[in-house]
Amino acid sequence: MTDLYRFFPEELEQLIIDMGYPRYRADQILLPLYYKFPKNISDIKQLPKKLITELTESGYTIGSAKETHRVVSEDGDTTKLLLNLSNDHSVETVLMQYASSKIGGHPRSTICVSTQIGCAMGCVFCATGQMGFETNLKAEHIVSQVIHFEEILQQRGEHVTNLVFMGMGEPMANYDEMIRAVKILTHPKGFGMGQRHITISTIGIKSGIEKLAEENLQIGLAISLHAPNNTLRKKLVPTATLNSVDEIIESGYNYFKKTGRRVTFEYALMDGINDSSEIAHDLAKLLRGNGSHVNLIPINPTAGDFKRPSNNRVHEFERILFDAGVNCTIRIEKGTEISAACGQLRTDILG
Numbered sequence: 001m002t003d004l005y006r007f008f009p010e011e012l013e014q015l016i017i018d019m020g021y022p023r024y025r026a027d028q029i030l031l032p033l034y035y036k037f038p039k040n041i042s043d044i045k046q047l048p049k050k051l052i053t054e055l056t057e058s059g060y061t062i063g064s065a066k067e068t069h070r071v072v073s074e075d076g077d078t079t080k081l082l083l084n085l086s087n088d089h090s091v092e093t094v095l096m097q098y099a100s101s102k103i104g105g106h107p108r109s110t111i112c113v114s115t116q117i118g119c120a121m122g123c124v125f126c127a128t129g130q131m132g133f134e135t136n137l138k139a140e141h142i143v144s145q146v147i148h149f150e151e152i153l154q155q156r157g158e159h160v161t162n163l164v165f166m167g168m169g170e171p172m173a174n175y176d177e178m179i180r181a182v183k184i185l186t187h188p189k190g191f192g193m194g195q196r197h198i199t200i201s202t203i204g205i206k207s208g209i210e211k212l213a214e215e216n217l218q219i220g221l222a223i224s225l226h227a228p229n230n231t232l233r234k235k236l237v238p239t240a241t242l243n244s245v246d247e248i249i250e251s252g253y254n255y256f257k258k259t260g261r262r263v264t265f266e267y268a269l270m271d272g273i274n275d276s277s278e279i280a281h282d283l284a285k286l287l288r289g290n291g292s293h294v295n296l297i298p299i300n301p302t303a304g305d306f307k308r309p310s311n312n313r314v315h316e317f318e319r320i321l322f323d324a325g326v327n328c329t330i331r332i333e334k335g336t337e338i339s340a341a342c343g344q345l346r347t348d349i350l351g
């Protein structure tokens with residue numbers, strides 16, 4: 001079976017032409033796929049019955065994800081879905097909404113997309129990492145997460161506005177399928193999302209960052225650093241030791257130079273582990289003057305034993321970076337109480 005959400009629009013056009021139909025029949029499939037969300041090919045009423053039958057009999061299908069569970073945070077801003085995929089695995093995906101600064105404006109609706117089931121990187125503070133690696137997602141499974149939320153939002157007169165590839169898994173470890181999904185989601189005849197509204201988040205896989213820089217895309221890059229030296233970083237991200245802290249920062253800087261897109265360094269703050277003033281000064285020395293931005297993320301409660309630092313400590317860490325001239329923000333976490341925040345996604349403890 002091949003899901004129609006797997007196709008680049010050009011590939012779908014070629015398929016339709018090869019089947020002996022005019023090119024416009026492909027548009028009659030693409031438009032509903034990304035705006036009406038049919039569940040079966042037979043739901044696309046504009047298509048001739050003969051084409052529907054031929055596509056179905058040739059093993060083409062629609063819809064790789066079925067919602068099996070939904071949890072909404074008390075304030076209604078965060079929704080976590082468990083989606084059952086055509087590969088018989090389940091994946092978590094999260095919608096985070098932020099109020100518009102304009103009166104009567106639509107909220108910013110960001111989807112936190114997963115690229116793998118589980119993750120092989122084993123970051124000690126991350127619930128997904130504690131699950132271990134199960135499987136890579138196909139592009140259609142990644143696209144389906146976005147489509148699923150778009151359908152929910154459309155019913156409320158809203159739309160998906162941003163995508164962050166920060167859900168389950170390391171996007172660079174599933175590069176080909178991840179980038180296929182990005183290109184489908186940004187294609188004007190696909191989902192049509194603006195490239196600048198997408199951020200790929202990586203634990204710092206240099207080869208992946210270099211490849212992404214060559215794609216000629218205007219997407220944002222976030223690198224999870226979590227420590228300013230290799231010894232501490234190895235304790236927190238045990239499997240991501242292929243590249244040193246210096247190499248990772250250099251590849252981020254090269255990405256910035258090549259694409260003009262600012263790179264964000266994610267830094268999960270853990271009480272007594274990586275939150276001292278001395279460490280903040282070390283981090284500031286590494287990052288000042290290279291145009292990057294630091295996102296400080298006071299750690300969420302997860303399967304690990306790590307504690308969130310006090311507010312005073314977090315603000316002191318921020319102040320040191322700021323005084324050294326490093327742009328820095330403290331991330332406002334959403335969905336902590338429904339285990340939908342950063343580092344909390346895992347499919348066996350949904351709730």
Ligand code: SF4
Pocket residue numbers: 119120121122123126127128129130167168169170203343
């Ligand atoms: S933080 Fe990211 S890279 Fe690390 S284990 Fe979790 S999902 Fe994988």
